[in-house]
Amino acid sequence: xxxxxxxxxxxxxxxxxxxxxxxxxxxxxxxxxxxxxxxxxxxxxxxxxxxxxxxxxxxxxxxxxxxxxxxxxxxxxxxxxxxxxxxxxxxxxxxxxxxxxxxxxxxxxxxxxxxxxxxxxxxxxxxxxxxxxxxxxxxxxxxxxxxxxxxxxxxxxxxxxxxxxxxxxxxxxxxxxxxxxxxxxxxxxxxxxxxxxxxxxxxxxxxxxxxxxxxxxxxxxxxxxxxxxxxxxxxxxxxxxxxxxxxxxxxxxxxxxxxxxxxxxxxxxxxxxxxxxxxxxxxxxxxxxxxxxxxxxxxxxxxxxxxxxxxxxxxxxxxxxxxxxxxxxxxxxxxxxxxxxxxxxxxxxxxxxxxxxxxxxxxxxxxxxxxxxxxxxxxxxxxxxxxxxxxxxxxxxxxxxxxxxxxxxxxxxxxxxxxxxxxxxxxxxxxxxxxxxxxxxxx
Amino acid sequence: xxxxxxxxxxxxxxxxxxxxxxxxxxxxxxxxxxxxxxxxxxxxxxxxxxxxxxxxxxxxxxxxxxxxxxxxxxxxxxxxxxxxxxxxxxxxxxxxxxxxxxxxxxxxxxxxxxxxxxxxxxxxxxxxxxxxxxxxxxxxxxxxxxxxxxxxxxxxxxxxxxxxxxxxxxxxxxxxxxxxxxxxxxxxxxxxxxxxxxxxxxxxxxxxxxx
Numbered sequence: 238x239x240x241x242x243x244x245x246x247x248x249x250x251x252x253x254x255x256x257x258x259x260x261x262x263x264x265x266x267x268x269x270x271x272x273x274x275x276x277x278x279x280x281x282x283x284x285x286x287x288x289x290x291x292x293x294x295x296x297x298x299x300x301x302x303x304x305x306x307x308x309x310x311x312x313x314x315x316x317x318x319x320x321x322x323x324x325x326x327x328x329x330x331x332x333x334x335x336x337x338x339x340x341x342x343x344x345x346x347x348x349x350x351x352x353x354x355x356x357x358x359x360x361x362x363x364x365x366x367x368x369x370x371x372x373x374x375x376x377x378x379x380x381x382x383x384x385x386x387x388x389x390x391x392x393x394x395x396x397x398x399x400x401x402x403x404x405x406x407x408x409x410x411x412x413x414x415x416x417x418x419x420x421x422x423x424x425x426x427x428x429x430x431x432x433x434x435x436x437x438x439x440x441x442x443x444x445x446x447x448x449x450x451x452x453x454x455x456x457x458x459x460x461x462x463x464x465x466x467x468x469x470x471x472x473x474x475x476x477x478x479x480x481x482x483x484x485x486x487x488x489x490x491x492x493x494x495x496x497x498x499x500x501x502x503x504x505x506x507x508x509x510x511x512x513x514x515x516x517x518x519x520x521x522x523x524x525x526x527x528x529x530x531x532x533x534x535x536x537x538x539x540x541x542x543x544x545x546x547x548x549x550x551x552x553x554x555x556x557x558x559x560x561x562x563x564x565x566x567x568x569x570x571x572x573x574x575x576x577x578x579x580x581x582x583x584x585x586x587x588x589x590x591x592x593x594x595x596x597x598x599x600x601x602x603x604x605x606x607x608x609x610x611x612x613x614x615x616x617x618x619x620x621x622x623x624x625x626x627x628x629x630x631x632x633x634x635x636x637x638x639x640x641x642x643x644x645x646x647x648x649x650x651x652x653x654x655x656x657x658x659x660x661x662x663x664x665x666x667x668x669x670x671x672x673x674x675x676x677x678x679x680x
Numbered sequence: 681x682x683x684x685x686x687x688x689x690x691x692x693x694x695x696x697x698x699x700x701x702x703x704x705x706x707x708x709x710x711x712x713x714x715x716x717x718x719x720x721x722x723x724x725x726x727x728x729x730x731x732x733x734x735x736x737x738x739x740x741x742x743x744x745x746x747x748x749x750x751x752x753x754x755x756x757x758x759x760x761x762x763x764x765x766x767x768x769x770x771x772x773x774x775x776x777x778x779x780x781x782x783x784x785x786x787x788x789x790x791x792x793x794x795x796x797x798x799x800x801x802x803x804x805x806x807x808x809x810x811x812x813x814x815x816x817x818x819x820x821x822x823x824x825x826x827x828x829x830x831x832x833x834x835x836x837x838x839x840x841x842x843x844x845x846x847x848x849x850x851x852x853x854x855x856x857x858x859x860x861x862x863x864x865x866x867x868x869x870x871x872x873x874x875x876x877x878x879x880x881x882x883x884x885x886x887x888x889x890x891x
Binding site: 602604605606607608616618657658660661664665668669 | 873874875876878879882883
């Protein structure tokens with residue numbers, strides 16, 4: 238039987254194709270890092286005309302106070318950076334000056350023209366044109382798209398860092414883009430661009446304790462700030478502080494509306510039904526701790542809306558925390574329950590706000606209240622003012638249930654940088670959701 | 681069996697004597713302090729804190745007695761340790777009872793704003809009474825009557841100055857909350873107010889302050 242000639246030929250052709258495929262694949266593999274390196278190098282080369290270092294210097298002796306990055310947008314003399322980079326100047330313009338420094342080390346004075354504290358952005362201008370504006374990308378890149386973050390980390394020089402865009406963070410109330418790349422201190426205010434060199438976001442923060450979790454203020458915030466910016470008038474210090482006041486009060490209102498409009502999840506702890514996850518971005522956890530003597534336990538349910546708005550190093554506003562602790566132990570007398578409640582509350586107010594700088598002293602009132610029929614206890618209501626922001630305050634509420642034999646509840650509410658009206662709505666919203674689900678033993 | 685010429689001392693005189701009263705008052709003070717501690721202690725470290733507080737108070741009592749013995753010796757030429765222990769122990773016992781039991785109860789019975797300073801007021805009044813008692817009993821000469829009267833005014837002013845300063849210092853620090861630190865019976869003294877009433881007043885007041 239004659240073997241058909243096409244069989245070995247086709248076999249040969251197939252082998253040839255496979256070999257060619259392997260060779261092409263191998264070449265592509267070799268080529269891949271070369272293409273990437275070339276793109277990063279191109280990005281760096283193009284950005285050197287658009288990315289600058291921003292320094293805040295003391296007005297008296299021009300020593301450096303802080304440093305960040307900025308990039309040129311819209312026009313050759315306009316630069317975008319983070320609000321937190323220039324916050325000291327905005328809040329104390331008599332004490333500081335803003336200086337923009339190029340790669341060659343040449344310095345120019347800059348003015349802050351507009352701020353958006355909620356998105357952590359500030360728009361600067363210089364007297365003369367200094368660079369080439371970067372284009373702003375209009376759409377959000379898909380997860381995994383490669384990008385480059387630019388800036389001057391630690392003042393060591395303009396740097397490009399490769400990473401990936403991973404969409405909006407799912408845990409932040411204020412939208413931020415998650416960028417998997419090494420954003421370091423000093424790169425704040427620099428741009429994060431895609432492969433086409435268009436700005437996707439502004440380097441804003443990294444997550445402490447995590448690795449390579451960079452957070453960017455989305456490019457749409459840049460577009461919005463530029464659209465609202467009027468070139469005709471130079472913003473005075475009072476006007477900038479007015480912008481901050483308005484934005485913080487508006488954020489407080491938005492926060493309250495979001496919480497009040499969200500159906501709060503409930504948890505049952507002992508004889509109490511308690512409000513828990515109060516907003517979809519709120520992060521909650523729970524735990525039960527035993528006392529060393531094993532005479533009682535403390536169950537914790539804690540929810541908070543993280544982040545808030547940076548105003549200055551001492552002031553972060555727009556944060557909410559709901560913290561329940563239930564003390565229980567069969568052998569505890571009511572007085573002993575009260576003693577544990579006191580012990581747990583000892584450090585509460587001290588810890589509500591790490592710094593007392595820029596804040597007035599706490600003023601507290603307390604009384605016995607009835608939340609729902611039969612749910613009674615002491616309510617402590619404390620508030621303090623923020624010297625930089627007159628429309629918002631820090632609020633602290635502590636409800637301690639009337640201790641019964643074997644059980645007591647403490648609910649702590651902290652609202653930082655919230656308006657009086659919003660705090661009023663929020664505290665009622667949370668307290669009125671505390672109910673007793675079964676009759677308690679008489680004390 | 682021989683009998684001495686000395687007449688036996690009636691027991692009543694011992695009971696009425698300063699030593700016996702000093703002993704009784706010291707016992708009352710210790711018992712009331714332990715009762716206040718026992719009603720709330722729960723943590724392992726609480727007993728050490730209780731002992732530390734007691735040791736400090738014993739030292740204060742010794743200083744008190746020492747000072748008055750010296751004053752009495754200087755002005756009158758004699759002294760009575762038991763008398764001063766008696767007054768010092770009475771002061772400590774009364775302070776423990778008032779601030780440990782009565783003040784938290786009075787807080788609910790009277791008005792909410794009292795709690796911040798009612799303990800200080802009780803202590804100030806007790807201290808004034810104790811010092812006046814010491815002056816009256818130690819300085820018996822008629823010529824020193826004016827001195828005693830002046831001293832009452834000075835002691836009152838001094839006490840209020842100290843407590844006002846302490847209050848001022850307390851305002852500078854974060855508030856220390858005292859939760860449910862009252863006797864259980866206090867709950868029935870004053871009805872609970874609906875939480876909305878309290879919050880509406882609270883925020884209305886804050887709004888007015890802001891304006």
